Amino acid sequence: MMASGTVMILRTINNHWKNASFVLPSSCRSFHTGGPVSTDILQGRWASSHQYQQLDLEENFASSKLVLDDLPPKEAKVVVCGGGMVGTSVLYHLAMLGWGKDVVMLEQGRIGGASSWRGSGFLGGVKLTGPEMKILCKSKALAKELSDAGHDTGWKQCGGLHLARTRDRITHFRKMRAIAEANGTECYILSPEETAKKCDIINTSDLVGSFWVPNDGVCDPYKLTFTLLKLALEQGAHVVDECHLSRIMVQNERVVAVETSKGMIECDYIVNTGGLWARNIGQMSEPQVKVPVHPAEHYFLYTQKLDGIDPTMPALRDPDGNIYIREFNGGFLCGGFEKWAKPSFEKELPGPLQDRELLEDWDHFFVMLKEMLFRVPVMKKASLGCLYNTSCAFSADHRWILGMVPELTNYFVVGGLRSGGSSAAGGIGSMIAEWIVSGTPNMDAYDLDILRFLPAHNNGKFLLDRVREVPGIHYSNAYPFSDFTTGRCLRMSPIFPRLKAAGAVFGQVMGYERPSYFLHKSNGDSADYETTFDNEASIPFQIATTKTWTKPQWFESVAKEYAACREGVALLDYSSFAKFDVWSKGDEVVQALQYLCSNDLDIPVGNIIHTGMQNSYGGYENDCSLARTAPNHYMMIAPSIQQTRSITWLKRNLPSDGSVKDIDFIGREALEQQKKEGVKRLYVHLQLEDHNPEVDPWAWGGEPIYRDGVFVGVTTTTGYGFTLNNLICLGFVRNYDKNGNMDYVTPEYIMAGDYEVDIAGVRYSASVSLRSPSLPSKFPEPQSNRYLATQT
Ligand SMILES: Cc1cc2nc3c(=O)[nH]c(=O)nc-3n(C[C@H](O)[C@H](O)[C@H](O)COP(=O)(O)OP(=O)(O)OC[C@H]3O[C@@H](n4cnc5c(N)ncnc54)[C@H](O)[C@@H]3O)c2cc1C
Incomplete structure (x- = not known):
């Protein structure tokens, strides 16, 4: 039976493009109508390698004399569960660190047979945060290195061209350029004319400009996966396919063994790289591990070969049109990130060797197809190869998930790589492998750590709702304080209704609905605020938005609140803060907290004290307050996100037998050494001087800081200083020598430099100070007892 909706969209396409020869092959038509999938569909792209990956593997193994294991070993140091691109990268990096023989990777189906063979192969791009940027750079460098060494990775350095249809997008690109340059990535902002010169087949009539990254490129994700696999096998790594992991055995909060369809394996570590299945793998242990990811449909289309297509055409991203396009086998390969996506596999994920393709929905894809044909008009002459509807795993907040899970001590996870796994796999694999081998990660990826979630984020209903919105974020303008409109009301304070009635506009932190600011309706403020969003009807309250890089529309509201707090009295609602009761029968709790915290916590009952909780390097793991409610009882109050x-x-640092013998706090030794030797970065306060907050783009965090024209760090915290009437930036300043190595930083070094902060491509001069300036106060605090967060 032919579905009537399907017929309609075919007609729409044909009517719309009736003068073009963008032809749907008959095989695809039969697919649309729900008929059997003709093998014609598989012609072209996949028939040669991807669709028959098992055959490919066999052919390749035969020629390279490499074989997979029939059965897993009985023991392994590390079990990697999931043989996609990410699992293979972890395996490869562990093998390169010398652990090859002690590692086994299990794959329930075929290696690289899930998302990793469907990837479009865009490799590179620019992210607005340092760790993500580093991960991308590492992945790109690995692909190049392997390619230069003669391995087949499909790597092609064709450059990445990101198109801008609006001025705000150009501002976004300028911010990307600032971060990219600071990370040593060459990149340029181009005019529409220059853009046309980089790629003469694109329609530039509506463009404001573009962002050009010459060293970016594309790869063949499957070939890259296979190369990593081959190199890991050469180092003695064990790999077993058609081997389903079904249970994870735990003792004393440690994984001790895994049960598979081909036998048990005792192990020291497990890495969950299960892609779409990562959340399910999390449910295979007791306690369960929460991995908040959900699959959503992701479409890509390829065309047949078309005469005259330049094989080195840049990898195009047109985020305002929600699409991407690249050359592939003489034709085009294109896909997109629609604003509202369709969740997939809502009830059940496909089994090990089950077909994972979904029926394509031309109605849904048509919006993107229209943009593709508009952007590259020559595509209208192409014959369709096929449209695929596949799935990608998206996390609850769109960012990648990685790290050691909170529930168990030897269990790592990588998940929610969405449609960026090929670009992330190399860097993430290296990070996880080093973390396992050395005990610490090789970069600070706080924002990507799985510890940023709560169990509530793993709720199925929440994820199903949220995943509709997450893919669309990928190409959206990353405005500051962007908030989701789905998955709301996870946690609310008892006074939520009163806050709402008082005009609160809410932001979500750790699932908690918190007022970001208040509309002052009595002053007629509401007219100034943009409060519309696509599913407004389903949300019973106003959600904070900041759809600008410049002065935000909530400025006046916040100014009033600031004045009220500074001049009058403020009542703070701490409901959303994390709170823990910590107590003991004897005075063990005091000893334990003295060991965990760097301040002296032996305070009188009824008092409260602020403290850091340091790690062994002296860095901050937590920044909290402790209220002593009884001699052996404290309440810890930490930031919501913590x-x-x-x-x-x-849990990980309290002595298991309840006794603390060494009362020196964790990190003391490192801090004393820093005090003696000096430090290699200092937290400074920068006040912008020639910045006009009325018209210039604002600093929102992550802006590069320059000292005497040399990049020395990025801003971590920024805001408008209502008393100083200017933008204030806080950030770490480093001292790089000629070879790029970090030297010591002294207060004299800080004060001797001239500073600039780069905001969206414009460097604004800034005055520097080592501490926040003392603002006039009605009730000055005694300086000796003052807590100065930014003091050296
Ligand atoms: C259409 C499309 C286009 C894309 N384009 C790009 C792009 O241009 N650039 C980019 O960077 N990324 C792109 N991606 C994303 C990228 O392909 C994925 O993010 C990446 O492949 C994810 O790799 P993975 O190893 O995490 O997951 P997968 O490749 O899905 O691997 C997970 C594996 O775990 C196995 N597994 C699950 N459960 C078990 C179990 N219990 N026992 C044993 N094995 C198990 C599965 O069988 C699977 O093989 C695209 C993705 C798609 C679908």
């Missing part, structure tokens, strides 16, 4: 991190740190 909830999982705080409890995990407490």
Whole structure:
């Protein structure tokens, strides 16, 4: 039976493009109508390698004399569960660190047979945060290195061209350029004319400009996966396919063994790289591990070969049109990230060797197809190869998930790589492997750590709702304080209705609905605010938005609130903060907290004290307050976002037998050494001087800081200083020598430099100070007892 909706969209396409020869092959038509999938569909792209990956593997193994294991070993140091691109990268990096013979990777189907063979192969791009940027650079460098060494990775350095249809997008690109340059990536902002010169087949009539990254490129994700696999096998790594992991055995919060369809394996570590299945793998242990990811449909289309297509055409991203396009086998390969996506596999994920393709929905894809044909008009002459509807795993907040899970101590996870796994796999694999081998990650990826979630984020209903919105974020303008409109009301304070009635506009932190600011309706403020969003009807309250890079529309509201707090009295609602009761029968709790915290916590009952909780390097793991409610009883109050991190740190560092013999706090030795030797970065306060907050783009965090024209760090915290009437930036300043190595930083070094902060491509001069300036106060605090967060 032919579905009537399907017929309609075919007609729409044909009517719309009736003068073009963008032809749907008959095989695809039969697919649309729900008929059997003709093998014609598989012609072209996949028939040669991807669709028959098992055959490919066999052919390749035969020629390279490499074989997979029939059965897993009985023991392994590390079990990697999931043989996609990410699992293979972890395996490869562990093998390169010398652990090859002690590692086994299990794959329930065929290696690289899930998302990793469907990837479009865009490799590179620019992210607005340092760790993500580093991960991308590492992945790209690995692909190049392997390619230069003669391995077949499909790597092609064709450059990445990101198109801008709006001025705000150009501002976004300027911010990307600032971060990219600071990370040593060459990149340019181009005019529409220059853009046309980089790629003469694109329609530039509506463009404001573009962002050009010459060293970016594309790869063949499957070939890259296979190369990593081959190199890992050469180092003695064990790999077993058609081997389903079904249970994870735990003792004393440690994984001790895994049960598979081909036998048990005792192990020291497990890495869950299960892609779409990562959340399910999390449910195979007791306690369950929460991996908040959900699959959503992702479409890509390829065309047949078309005469005259330049094989080195840049990898195009047109985020305002929600699409991407690249050359592939003489034709085009294109896909997109629609604003509202369709969740997939809502009830059940496909089994090991089950077909994972979904029926394509031309109605849904048509919006993107229209943009593709508009952007590259010559595509209208192409014959369709096929449209695929596949799935990618998206996390609850769109960012990648990685790290050691809070529930168990030897269990790592990588998940929610969405449609960026090929670009991330190399860097993430290296990070996880080093973390396992050395005990610490090789970069600070706080924002990507799985500890940023709560169990509530793993709720199925929440994820199903949220995943509709997450893919669309990928190409959206990353405005500051962007908030989701789905998955709301996870946690609310008892006074939520009163806050709402008082005009609160809410932001979500750790699932908690918190007022970001208040509309002052009595002053007629509401007219100034943009409060519309696509599914407004389903949300019973106003959600904060900041759809600008410049002065935000909530400025006046916040100014009033600031004045009220500074001049009058403020009542703060701490409901959303993380709170823990810590107590003991004897005075063990005092000893334990003295060991965990760097301040002296032996304070009188009824008092409260602020403290850091340091790690062995002296860095901050937590920044909290402790209220002593009884001689052996404290309440810890930590930032909302620190909830999982705080409890995990407490659990992992409290002595299991309840006794604390060494009362020196964790990190003391490192801090004393720093005090003696000096430090290699200092937290400074920068006040912008020639910045006009009315018209210039604002600093929102992550802006590069320059000292005497040399990049020395990025801003971590920024805001408008209502008393100083200017933008204030806080950030770490480093001292790089000629070879790029970090030297010591002294207060004299800080004060001797001239500073600039780069905001969206414009460097604004800034005055520097080592501490926040003392603002006039009605009730000055005694300086000796003052807590100065930014003091050296
Ligand atoms: C259409 C499309 C286009 C894309 N384009 C790009 C792009 O241009 N650039 C980019 O960077 N990324 C792109 N991606 C994303 C990228 O392909 C994925 O993010 C990446 O492949 C994910 O790799 P993975 O190893 O995490 O997951 P997968 O490749 O899905 O691997 C997970 C594996 O785990 C196995 N597994 C699950 N459960 C078990 C179990 N219990 N026992 C044993 N094995 C198990 C599965 O069988 C699977 O093989 C695209 C993805 C798609 C679908």
